Amino acid sequence: MVMKVAYVDPVFWKGKKVFLTGHTGFKGGWLSLWLASMGAKVTGYALAPNTMPNLFNVLAIDSLIEKSHIADIRDLAGLQKAMAEAKPDVVIHMAAQPLVRYSYANPVETYATNVMGTVHVLESTRAIDSVRSTVVVTTDKCYENKEWVWGYRENEPMGGYDPYSNSKGCAELVTSAYRQSYFSINDSINKVASARAGNVIGGGDWSGDRLIPDAIKAFEANKPLIIRNPLATRPWQHVLEPLSGYLILAQALYEQGSSFASGWNFGPGDEDNRAVQEVVDLLISGWGETARWEKEGSEQPHEANLLKLDCSKARTQLGWIPKWNLELATKKIVQWQKAHQAKENMQEVSLLQINQYMSS
Ligand SMILES: NC(=O)c1ccc[n+]([C@@H]2O[C@H](COP(=O)([O-])OP(=O)(O)OC[C@H]3O[C@@H](n4cnc5c(N)ncnc54)[C@H](O)[C@@H]3O)[C@@H](O)[C@H]2O)c1
Numbered sequence: 001m002v003m004k005v006a007y008v009d010p011v012f013w014k015g016k017k018v019f020l021t022g023h024t025g026f027k028g029g030w031l032s033l034w035l036a037s038m039g040a041k042v043t044g045y046a047l048a049p050n051t052m053p054n055l056f057n058v059l060a061i062d063s064l065i066e067k068s069h070i071a072d073i074r075d076l077a078g079l080q081k082a083m084a085e086a087k088p089d090v091v092i093h094m095a096a097q098p099l100v101r102y103s104y105a106n107p108v109e110t111y112a113t114n115v116m117g118t119v120h121v122l123e124s125t126r127a128i129d130s131v132r133s134t135v136v137v138t139t140d141k142c143y144e145n146k147e148w149v150w151g152y153r154e155n156e157p158m159g160g161y162d163p164y165s166n167s168k169g170c171a172e173l174v175t176s177a178y179r180q181s182y183f184s185i186n187d188s189i190n191k192v193a194s195a196r197a198g199n200v201i202g203g204g205d206w207s208g209d210r211l212i213p214d215a216i217k218a219f220e221a222n223k224p225l226i227i228r229n230p231l232a233t234r235p236w237q238h239v240l241e242p243l244s245g246y247l248i249l250a251q252a253l254y255e256q257g258s259s260f261a262s263g264w265n266f267g268p269g270d271e272d273n274r275a276v277q278e279v280v281d282l283l284i285s286g287w288g289e290t291a292r293w294e295k296e297g298s299e300q301p302h303e304a305n306l307l308k309l310d311c312s313k314a315r316t317q318l319g320w321i322p323k324w325n326l327e328l329a330t331k332k333i334v335q336w337q338k339a340h341q342a343k344e345n346m347q348e349v350s351l352l353q354i355n356q357y358m359s360s
């Protein structure tokens with residue numbers, strides 16, 4: 001296997017039918033816009049947005065894509081019907097319950113969505129013969145966390161301390177079992193891979209209980225940002241980074257097949273594995289005004305302190321490399337949020353960032 005695909009290829013995506021779960025979410029909004037801008041025909045499948053504002057409405061995603069199903073991935077029959085109607089060439093599965101602290105309070109919902117939801121998506125692709133490439137999105141938290149300084153490699157054991165992380169480890173195992181049982185390397189036209197990315201940041205995330213949305217909300221309200229764990233280290237990356245990885249991986253699966261049907265890490269460069277407080281300080285220096293932070297006083301549920309990905313495989317075999325470092329990523333967030341505050345055309349602002357990313 002040699003490095004052949006190294007960029008998101010608009011020629012590949014033009015006219016491709018893409019079934020995207022989670023299109024009403026943060027990553028899903030950006031990916032829907034990116035795919036639509038390249039001429040892909042996107043069918044989205046997700047629950048209604050659950051924040052106000054939300055990227056789905058701000059970017060008017062409904063008007064950009066072929067069909068938007070507001071529906072539940074726990075409903076196998078509904079998902080199968082939607083996928084059979086769409087007859088996609090490519091499936092990108094991102095719908096999930098993605099929050100660690102919410103998962104502590106709601107483990108059953110988290111496992112049902114993240115584990116059985118993944119089973120349902122893969123099962124739905126089995127029932128049709130159009131799909132050539134499937135990317136299942138999990139997370140860096142899927143690995144058994146040893147709190148060590150080295151990055152996790154794709155062949156290390158799955159784990160997960162909390163229900164969210166563990167449900168994503170399970171989603172990885174489900175993907176692997178489906179690949180071996182039903183999409184076995186040479187005789188299936190559908191090639192299936194999974195993608196594990198780090199902490200994703202960018203404009204337009206309004207989820208509760210995440211660092212950047214919490215920071216923007218606090219800064220806009222002229223209040224201090226309260227941080228739970230300022231020294232926790234995470235692999236921070238702009239949202240366009242993992243999305244470019246998913247797109248490049250989907251292209252490689254489609255065009256070059258089985259040698260790419262495995263798990264892939266898409267994390268930032270080593271220098272961007274940074275402590276929460278460093279990210280906040282960068283954001284504060286971009287935001288200016290009275291932005292500031294304070295440490296939360298009370299005891300918090302367990303979360304990993306040290307988490308890093310080894311992305312040698314994506315770099316050497318797929319030709320994917322991170323392009324925007326943390327300084328640039330935080331600048332792009334501040335630009336985006338200030339443009340939103342100023343009521344600019346956010347489709348144009350976001351497309352400009354996508355184009356800047358593609359040409360960088
Ligand atoms: N944001 C991050 O930092 C990050 C990091 C690593 C991995 N991920 C993964 O990336 C994916 C997208 O995350 P995000 O940040 O956009 O989250 P998000 O919360 O903004 O979006 C989640 C999406 O999943 C959909 N969804 C949730 N439950 C569903 C259900 N039962 N049926 C149908 N749709 C459902 C929501 O409607 C939404 O469209 C998730 O799989 C998440 O685990 C995110």
